[in-house]
Amino acid sequence: MSSHHFVKEGQEPALLIMDALGLPLIEPLLEWAPQVMVFENALDQVLDWGIKIDVVIAKPDSGEILARKLESQAPVKFLSDNAGEDVDLALYFLISTRQKAVSIVTANADALFDKLDTFLPQLGITLLTDTVKWSGIASGSYKKWLPAASRLLVHGYAMPELPDGLKRSDGAYEVLRDGFVTMAPGTPFWVGEVIGN
Structure with missing residues (x-):
């Protein structure tokens, strides 16, 4: 007997990779093909893993170089502001696209708690460290x-x-x-x- 699961776009938590902590930690989060967002500093490692990237959060002056690096991944959205790689920017983007939840992979959860508290009413947030x-x-x-x-x-x-x-x-x-x-x-x-x- 088989079961069929249909997952609507935006229903599964998005995946925001701030730090590339290792593919074994991230693989279970890829099961339902979430929207994958990657900070520029983690991009090379994530590309080595061979997963599809949907959004890159980068410094404003990196766009052209990254566009060439990510040609095989097209289409890829680029988000940047003067702050560069900012979790706020990524979360506001998710809210604007009606995303309901996000799993954030980071090496330092302690640095994020206060910032993320303001987003909890709009997004279900999970932080994963190693x-x-x-x-x-x-x-x-x-x-x-x-x-x-x-x-x-x-x-x-x-x-x-x-x-x-x-x-x-x-x-x-x-x-x-x-x-x-x-x-x-x-x-x-x-x-x-x-x-x-």
Whole structure:
């Protein structure tokens, strides 16, 4: 028995590659052929991976050189402003194209939290580093089933008391038993699931 899945354009999260952290991290995100956006600094590595690039975020003076480099990828959109490679520019573009969600691959999530908080009401945002998958919780309420020994990080919410089923462990929170973990501060915050060592 087979199943057929139809995914409408813009329904799957876009993929924004700020830093080329490795194809194994990115491959699962390519399953539904998302719109792929790449910062100029990561472009050569992403081209080596052989994936189709839809949008490049670059410095204003790079357009002509990049257009030649990306001829085989055409059509490719180029976004640039005086700030050069700016995550704001990429996210405003996604909002203008009615995109609902984005997965951002970055080496430094900490540098992005405050900037991304303003976009959470309009976009579902996931940040991926080589060790943590961060989810922006716009609703202020998080509930997810997690297996025992899962490790969580939290940004933007100082838990006054530990939720049932969690314990503090080496700067993170460890899930004590299989089951739902719930946090509900009522304001947007970030939850990170540790995915690597």
